[in-house]
Amino acid sequence: MPRKADEYAVHILIAGGHREEVRFSTVQEFQKWYSTELMTKSDSADFVNVPIKNIQGEYMVLRPQSVLAIRVEPVFLGSVERF
Structure with missing residues (x-):
């Protein structure tokens, strides 16, 4: 059975x-912001x-023309840490 990601880490180059990482609750939420x-x-x-959304009182702005690449990574949270 496929697992459902708890959140999605979006890496912006x-x-x-410069590299930044922001997190979205669902992939649909990311797709809506992206589109x-x-x-x-x-x-x-x-x-x-x-x-x-995970840091209160903090925000980030960027210029769309400066975004070179975006990587979306599903994040699975669980009781067992694996390295």
Whole structure:
């Protein structure tokens, strides 16, 4: 039986070599943000908000044209840590 991810870590590679990680509760939540905020403004130099839901009072903005790559990784939380 396939497992369901507890959350999704989204790794964003930004021009200049910077890397950021944000987390989304569901892959659909990420897809909605990606398609409405990032893709529609992909050539824009204006800032867009990146949702950071796991840290209270903190936010991040970035320029869509500076995003070079995005990797989405499912995160499975459990009672057993495996290395």
